[in-house]
Every structure is written in C-alpha cells, then in structure tokens.
Amino acid sequence: MALIVQKYGGTSVANPERIKNVARRVARFRAEGHQVVVVVSAMSGETNKLIALAKEMQATPDPRELDAVVCTGEQVTTGLLAMGLKAIGVDAKSYTGAQVKVLTDSTFTKARILSIDEANIRRDLDAGKVVIVAGFQGVDADGNITTLGRGGSDTSGVALAAALKADECQIYTDVDGVYTTDPRVVPEAKKLDTITFEEMLEMASLGSKVLQIRSVEFAGKYKVKLRVLSSFQDEGEGTLITVEEDKNMEQPIISGIAFNRDEAKLTMLGVPDTPGIAYQILGSIADANIDVDMIIQNVGHDGTTDFSFTVNRGDYAKAQGILETVKQKLGAREVTGDNKICKVSAVGVGMRSHPGVASKMFKALADEGINIQMISTSEIKISVVIDEKYLELAVRVLHRTFGLDQ
Amino acid sequence: MALIVQKYGGTSVANPERIKNVARRVARFRAEGHQVVVVVSAMSGETNKLIALAKEMQATPDPRELDAVVCTGEQVTTGLLAMGLKAIGVDAKSYTGAQVKVLTDSTFTKARILSIDEANIRRDLDAGKVVIVAGFQGVDADGNITTLGRGGSDTSGVALAAALKADECQIYTDVDGVYTTDPRVVPEAKKLDTITFEEMLEMASLGSKVLQIRSVEFAGKYKVKLRVLSSFQDEGEGTLITVEEDKNMEQPIISGIAFNRDEAKLTMLGVPDTPGIAYQILGSIADANIDVDMIIQNVGHDGTTDFSFTVNRGDYAKAQGILETVKQKLGAREVTGDNKICKVSAVGVGMRSHPGVASKMFKALADEGINIQMISTSEIKISVVIDEKYLELAVRVLHRTFGLDQ
Incomplete structure (x- = not known):
C-alpha cells in the first residue's frame, strides 16, 4: 500500500x-x-x-x-x-x-x-x-x-x-510524459522514462511547459518522487523525475533538446567597461517588470565592452526604448537588437562527465550552415541563439547528433 | 453616524x-x-x-x-x-x-x-x-x-x-417595499411604510416572497430594525418592518391581503375519531417530505370525523396516493381532494383589538357569490380556501373592503 x-x-x-x-x-x-x-x-x-x-x-x-x-x-x-x-x-x-x-x-x-x-x-x-x-x-x-x-x-x-x-x-x-524534444518539430522525439530534477528545470525553463518550475524546484528540495503522466491514457508509466541519476544504466550524455521561439535579443555596444555597468543596464529593465533570460558580457577592449541579453519577444520594443535612455546616461555607443531569433538548448546531466559536448553541438550546427549569434552555458545545459528560421532544422540536427532518435 | x-x-x-x-x-x-x-x-x-x-x-x-x-x-x-x-x-x-x-x-x-x-x-x-x-x-x-x-x-x-x-x-x-397585496392583481395596491414582524411573517408565508421567513423570525427575535428597499431606485424609504405597532397612528385593521395559487386540498372522510389520528395521517405525509400548510379538523359525530389539509400543488398526486394507503389502515371512509383551489388571507395586527373582521370578510365574499371551502385563523390572520377561479375577484374585493385602496 x-x-x-x-x-x-x-x-x-x-x-x-x-x-x-x-x-x-x-x-x-x-x-x-x-x-x-x-x-x-x-x-x-x-x-x-x-x-x-x-x-x-x-x-x-x-x-x-x-x-x-x-x-x-x-x-x-x-x-x-x-x-x-x-x-x-x-x-x-x-x-x-x-x-x-x-x-x-x-x-x-x-x-x-x-x-x-x-x-x-x-x-x-x-x-x-x-x-x-x-x-x-x-x-x-x-x-x-x-x-x-x-x-x-x-x-x-x-x-x-x-x-x-x-x-x-x-x-x-x-501529454504522456517528458519528451527528448517537441514531437511537433521532431516526429522521432522519444518519451523519457526518467529525467533528473536539474534537467527538468532546464527543460521547463526553456519552454517545455509540462510542469511549473517552482514545483520541480520544490520536489527536488524535498526529494519528492515526481511523475508526469497523461490523464487521457490509462496505459503508460509517464516520465519519472528523479533526484538521483540512474547509476545502473548507461547515462545518455544529452537528455533533450529544448527551444524557445519567443525571444528577442538586445545589445548595447561600446559600454564604458567600469564596475556596475550590468546593474545599471539590467536594473532599469527589471524596474519595468521585464524578465531577462540569457545575459552575456564578453571581455572588453579599449576600455569598452558589449553587453547582450534576451527578453520575451513581447517586451522587445519596451526594452529597446529603455536601453536608448540608458545609453545616453552611460555614454555607450549604440543599441542594436533582433526579434527574429530563437534559442535552442541541449540539456543533460551527462555533459558534466563528458567533455566535448559543446564542440560537438557547434560543429553540427556549422555543418548545416547555421550561424550562432550568442552562446550561454550552465553545468548541464548549452544554449545558443540563432536566426529563428533555422529553429526546426537546428532542433532536428541536434536531436539526431546526440542520438535521441534511437 | x-x-x-x-x-x-x-x-x-x-x-x-x-x-x-x-x-x-x-x-x-x-x-x-x-x-x-x-x-x-x-x-x-x-x-x-x-x-x-x-x-x-x-x-x-x-x-x-x-x-x-x-x-x-x-x-x-x-x-x-x-x-x-x-x-x-x-x-x-x-x-x-x-x-x-x-x-x-x-x-x-x-x-x-x-x-x-x-x-x-x-x-x-x-x-x-x-x-x-x-x-x-x-x-x-x-x-x-x-x-x-x-x-x-x-x-x-x-x-x-x-x-x-x-x-x-x-x-x-x-421591489421597492411590501405592498398591501400583489399590484399585478390589484393595481390600487399601496406600498406599506411599516409592517410588523408578525404581519410580515404571515404575508411572507402566504406567497409575498419579498423576504425569507427565517430572516424575519430572526429579526423579530433579536429586535433588528429591518427595511425592504429597491436596489434599482435611489429614492424611497421602502418598508420598515417593526417590532412595535405604531402607537401614534390610527392602526389599520388589516395591513394586507395575501394569497397563494399553488395549493391543493385533501380530505379524509369518516376517520374513526380516536386519539392519534392526526399523527397517523400527517406522519406518513411528513415522512414523504411533503410540506403541509393548513390543517383542519372539525368536531366529529357518530364516532367519526373529517380531516383536511392543504399541500403544495406539485405534491398533490403523491399525497393522494399516501392517503389511500392510510385510509385502508385506519378504516376511513373516503379520500377526496381538489387541486383547483387557492388560499386568500387577510393579515393585520389590528384584528386583535377589532372584533368582526372575520364576519366582514365572509360577507364580502358571499356578496360576490364566492363559496368558502375551508377556513383557518390565527391571531392576526384569517385564511380561506376558495375555488381558484375566484382568486383575483376575492383579492380585489377584500382589498377594497378593508380600505387598503385609499
């Protein structure tokens, strides 16, 4: 019982x-x-x-x-x-x-x-x-x-x-579980029997809207065994979200390919490279209740740096307006942006112990002539921003590259 | 304040x-x-x-x-x-x-x-x-x-x-208050400025569905000053429901004429006139969740009596069936009934101190050729059961007889 x-x-x-x-x-x-x-x-x-x-x-x-x-x-x-x-x-x-x-x-x-x-x-x-x-x-x-x-x-x-x-x-x-990616984009997508909380968090935050993120965090924190199932099927075990990686099985390097069509990127070019820049730029964005997703700042040169981030596409125009004001204040050179982009991510706890996942991902995209505009990584996730017209192609290629079709 | x-x-x-x-x-x-x-x-x-x-x-x-x-x-x-x-x-x-x-x-x-x-x-x-x-x-x-x-x-x-x-x-x-009777039946009906709790109880139970009876009982018990008003008019004082009769004014004998179209009467004829008869008849009616309104039992003769009551018209057939069974058990003579009746009541605390209200009421109905089938009285109410076809005529006549038009 x-x-x-x-x-x-x-x-x-x-x-x-x-x-x-x-x-x-x-x-x-x-x-x-x-x-x-x-x-x-x-x-x-x-x-x-x-x-x-x-x-x-x-x-x-x-x-x-x-x-x-x-x-x-x-x-x-x-x-x-x-x-x-x-x-x-x-x-x-x-x-x-x-x-x-x-x-x-x-x-x-x-x-x-x-x-x-x-x-x-x-x-x-x-x-x-x-x-x-x-x-x-x-x-x-x-x-x-x-x-x-x-x-x-x-x-x-x-x-x-x-x-x-x-x-x-x-x-x-x-839905009857968590899939390696959206089956509407990749018909070969497979239902996962298990996924770790960390992976689920990355998948959820990237648009696989199966579970509310907070509930996954909560389940991870309190070690609740969580299972996603379909309420319209009587068969099937769904997907079990586990605390532990499955030690008994050959761990796949990548568990799934997540994506988000609904993003726009903004860049402030030639920002004086002084402490507090990130706060001054993102503070005014946050004050306007705009959620920021990826944030990228590369090393500066000649005393200036470039600062990029992505927002929900609906907030693009509003964020642009704010940046123009901030630009004046900071004496930055230029604000650029693009709202025809998307984000594609490879997620998997396996990448912790397997070097070379990133380069494999970048090569696969390059082989298809897909230019990478931004890159962001976490311990178990690699995300790239690309032109939105390549979304389906990129997801299919990565799904195959990491052996998720089998 | x-x-x-x-x-x-x-x-x-x-x-x-x-x-x-x-x-x-x-x-x-x-x-x-x-x-x-x-x-x-x-x-x-x-x-x-x-x-x-x-x-x-x-x-x-x-x-x-x-x-x-x-x-x-x-x-x-x-x-x-x-x-x-x-x-x-x-x-x-x-x-x-x-x-x-x-x-x-x-x-x-x-x-x-x-x-x-x-x-x-x-x-x-x-x-x-x-x-x-x-x-x-x-x-x-x-x-x-x-x-x-x-x-x-x-x-x-x-x-x-x-x-x-x-x-x-x-x-x-x-509605903008409590009326002397239903204005749809008597266009001359007047809004009452005040009415006592007791009168309101009698009016409410007789079909003037302005207030829930329990709330009036409650207000009377706890001496809450209760006022009925229209939510669709900004003017008007509505009707105040008071604990005390208004001592300063000439008290009208009758405050209103109430009526109920939705009744049916049932009679068991020739019931052996022994203790417990009323309980045996009405107990089985109550067990079937049928609400009984008027109950009348006249003095018996030759060892038997006649027992009548009224029920909601929707319960008429069901009540008839029950009475047929009870008749066998009690050895009564016959069950009769009529679902084409109505009840008309004159209500007023004034009748406590004014004798002759009942005879005035019965004479007014007789003058119009309206036969009274049943009579029931309380301290401040006289109710009669009549053929439903006389309802409007009876209400209009009584409304005029007791001076409510003025």
Whole structure:
C-alpha cells in the first residue's frame, strides 16, 4: 500500500465527463489498496473567466480580492470530484487550501507555501477516504485567502506530497510524459522514462511547459518522487523525475533538446567597461517588470565592452526604448537588437562527465550552415541563439547528433 | 453616524454593471458618515449553474460537497464588490462565512447560525473599511463549509445586524417595499411604510416572497430594525418592518391581503375519531417530505370525523396516493381532494383589538357569490380556501373592503 498524491490540471477536469474519468482513475488506485490525495485545478477556462470579471470591476484588481475571487475555481472542482467519487461508491472529502490548512506568506497572487498541516488529511486517509484538495491556494496567518500564481496547483501537489511524505506525486496533464524534444518539430522525439530534477528545470525553463518550475524546484528540495503522466491514457508509466541519476544504466550524455521561439535579443555596444555597468543596464529593465533570460558580457577592449541579453519577444520594443535612455546616461555607443531569433538548448546531466559536448553541438550546427549569434552555458545545459528560421532544422540536427532518435 | 447592514440579492449583483451600482450606493452611505457592512448573494443564475454541475456528477449530490461548491457563488460577488469599491476610492474588504466566522450547526444545505464572531468586522469598520460578507454561508465547528439554504443571504444579513447591534438592516431587492397585496392583481395596491414582524411573517408565508421567513423570525427575535428597499431606485424609504405597532397612528385593521395559487386540498372522510389520528395521517405525509400548510379538523359525530389539509400543488398526486394507503389502515371512509383551489388571507395586527373582521370578510365574499371551502385563523390572520377561479375577484374585493385602496 502506497500513499499517492495525484494532481489533475484544468484540461483534465474541464467538464463533468472528464471529472468522472478522474474519479474512475482514482477509484482504481483505491481498489489497488493505495491511499490517494487528489489536488485539482479549476475547470479549464474558469480562472480566465473570473479574472475577466475582476478586470471589469477594477482595471488592476486588488490582489487580495482577486485571490478571493479566483480561488473559487479550484474549490468548485474539489466538490464536484468528491461527488463523482461518492457516486461510484468511493468515500471522499474536499478541502479548500484554508481548510487543510496550507499556510502561505501574504504575497497575494503569488504566495509562497510556508507549511502544510497534514493532520486532517491523515485522519481522513486513515478512515479510508480519498482526500481532494483545491490546488493553487492557501491562507495566510491572518486568515486571508492567497493564491500561488499561475500553475501553482503543481506546487500544491508537490508540497502536499512532501508534507505527507507520499510515496509518489503524480502530475496528470495532457501529454504522456517528458519528451527528448517537441514531437511537433521532431516526429522521432522519444518519451523519457526518467529525467533528473536539474534537467527538468532546464527543460521547463526553456519552454517545455509540462510542469511549473517552482514545483520541480520544490520536489527536488524535498526529494519528492515526481511523475508526469497523461490523464487521457490509462496505459503508460509517464516520465519519472528523479533526484538521483540512474547509476545502473548507461547515462545518455544529452537528455533533450529544448527551444524557445519567443525571444528577442538586445545589445548595447561600446559600454564604458567600469564596475556596475550590468546593474545599471539590467536594473532599469527589471524596474519595468521585464524578465531577462540569457545575459552575456564578453571581455572588453579599449576600455569598452558589449553587453547582450534576451527578453520575451513581447517586451522587445519596451526594452529597446529603455536601453536608448540608458545609453545616453552611460555614454555607450549604440543599441542594436533582433526579434527574429530563437534559442535552442541541449540539456543533460551527462555533459558534466563528458567533455566535448559543446564542440560537438557547434560543429553540427556549422555543418548545416547555421550561424550562432550568442552562446550561454550552465553545468548541464548549452544554449545558443540563432536566426529563428533555422529553429526546426537546428532542433532536428541536434536531436539526431546526440542520438535521441534511437 | 449609524452602523448599517445592507443585503443585496442576486438580481442586484447580476453582472459587473449592477455590482458597480451597488458600489456607488454603498459609497454614498459611507460619504454620509455611516459604517456599512454589505452582505451579498451570488450573481443571479450562478447558484443554479453550480447546482446543475453538481447534479451531473451525482444524482443526489452529497450535501457537504454541494455546500462546498455552491458557496463559491457568493464568494465571487464579495471579491468583485470589494474591487468595485476600491475602484471608486472606498476601502473595502471581503469575507467568506468561514473568515467572519459565521458558526453554524452541521446541517449541510440548511444550516442554522449558532453565533457570529464580530471582532474582525468591527476592527475593519473602525479602520474605515466597508466590510463585505458572503451571504448564505457559514462554517461548522469542524471547519466544514455550510450553507443556510435558499434565500439564506437574508438571514445572513439579519444575523450580522443582530451580532453587530446595527442600527438598521436594509434588504435591497427588486421591489421597492411590501405592498398591501400583489399590484399585478390589484393595481390600487399601496406600498406599506411599516409592517410588523408578525404581519410580515404571515404575508411572507402566504406567497409575498419579498423576504425569507427565517430572516424575519430572526429579526423579530433579536429586535433588528429591518427595511425592504429597491436596489434599482435611489429614492424611497421602502418598508420598515417593526417590532412595535405604531402607537401614534390610527392602526389599520388589516395591513394586507395575501394569497397563494399553488395549493391543493385533501380530505379524509369518516376517520374513526380516536386519539392519534392526526399523527397517523400527517406522519406518513411528513415522512414523504411533503410540506403541509393548513390543517383542519372539525368536531366529529357518530364516532367519526373529517380531516383536511392543504399541500403544495406539485405534491398533490403523491399525497393522494399516501392517503389511500392510510385510509385502508385506519378504516376511513373516503379520500377526496381538489387541486383547483387557492388560499386568500387577510393579515393585520389590528384584528386583535377589532372584533368582526372575520364576519366582514365572509360577507364580502358571499356578496360576490364566492363559496368558502375551508377556513383557518390565527391571531392576526384569517385564511380561506376558495375555488381558484375566484382568486383575483376575492383579492380585489377584500382589498377594497378593508380600505387598503385609499
């Protein structure tokens, strides 16, 4: 008998029929003798509907009140799933975040979980009940309702699994696992049986939007066994996200090729090479609430240096405007940019112990005549910025080069 | 400066525009220096939508889970109204029933309020905030969400007013007050400036669905000054529901003519006149969850008696079937019935001190050739059952007879 936390996203509970499917799946796990805690999202579309209502009331809705409104979406799903389980003879009980209670800080709309009281859940599990918890929400020390931000239901699931010391946290979604790359780009892409947390973090942050990054960090920190599965298939083991690299198997050097079409690059040329430059440039970008992805500064010469970074494509024009102002202040030479670029990354813990991954990657791209505009590396990832027209070609070539097709 | 509790029903908060209207009204009361607590219902249609979803999941939804689902409707309105107030510069804060907390018993879907903790509300009011509370809901001692049953938001409003010792509880609805009778039947019907709790109870139970009966009982018990007003008009004082009869004015004998089209009568003839007969007949009716309205048993003769009662017309066939079974058991002679009847009542505390009201009423009906089938009286009400085809005629005649047109 195992204790399993299952999390179902919005598309998995989009309507009563799908919620009944979820109930049947949960019932099978119960029939096998497992204890099951289910974390649910709002029915797909509901959260957006509630946000739209809020924006009709107030252009920028008050964060506390917005949380009080949007948290109801998940709450409805918990009750409906409990009914669905009772309708097929499985005892179940719904909980809001406040009822659990999932204690968070008071940062409305993006609160962080501080602790989870597992006493009530444990008691209900021991009484043979399935416990259903509203994802995405908690309550602060003053009893105000908080939400964890978009995708926060994944984090709720992982946090509950950590608090309950569950044997496994299963994230049910509309894909059947994590792939070596996007199958829409490379039909030969293979589902991975396992992936490490670090790799998953790099994959997730690069656009493979299977899991919310925070939930993966959380799972890594608390050593929660995390599994991504399809809620629309009854077969399949999904992808297990593990803390440890698999020692028993020949470790592939690269686990996957991730990419992001949605970037733009900006460069400030001829910046005086003095301390504090990076802060002065990126500080004003951050003040405008623009997220920066890659940041590159090469060694300077003649007392100046060039400073580049990438932003979300939607922020390109705004970032350009800010840089022009900063340019004046710093006495830099020129601001250039390009919003027709993309980022392609090879991710794999294997590269730690295998030298030569980078050069193999660069050679493969050069052989296809693809010019590399920027390079950034981490311990387990090599990212390149290239012209967006080469995206598919680059992903296919790298997928083959690192043997992911087999 | 007064402390006012205002309650807005579903049609008053049906969409963002109407919620903004409510916000503007609340803001005016604040501007006049009053402290305001607002109790809101779900946006009209929302509760039915949630119940329909629940019924798709489970034919008879689990009561605890049904409450967890439907309570979200009011919760959404509270947050939206708080945003609407903030948008026009009025500080406001929303509360769920659990956050207040409104402690109830554990009778899901029709819980009773046990106590209200007013500490948080008082603190926010003193800080200059408008406090917005989700109507219709509470929380039991174990932290389960409960609801008070249909129309329970009125009761929430009155209970809050009682707990806070508010100066007035204003119920905003889609009519501008309580009328001497239904203006659709008698165009000369007049809005009453005041009505006593007892009269209101009789009027409400007879089909003038302005206020939920429980809320009127509650207001009477805790001496809450209750006022019914239109949320669609800015003018008008509505109708004040008072504990005391107005000593300063010539008390009208009759305050209003109420009626109910939705009844059916059943009679068991020739029942052996022995103790326990009423219980044996009505017990089986109650076991089938059929509500009984009027009950009449006249003196018996020859060892038998006749027993009559009225039920909701929708329960007529079911009640008939039950009576046939009971007839066998009791050895009664015959079951008769009629579902083409209606009930018309004259209501007024004045009849306590004015004899002759009943005979005046019966004469007026007789003068029009209207046959009275059943009569039932209370201290401040006389009800008659007549053929439904005479309903409008009877109401108009009585309205004129008791001088309500003037």
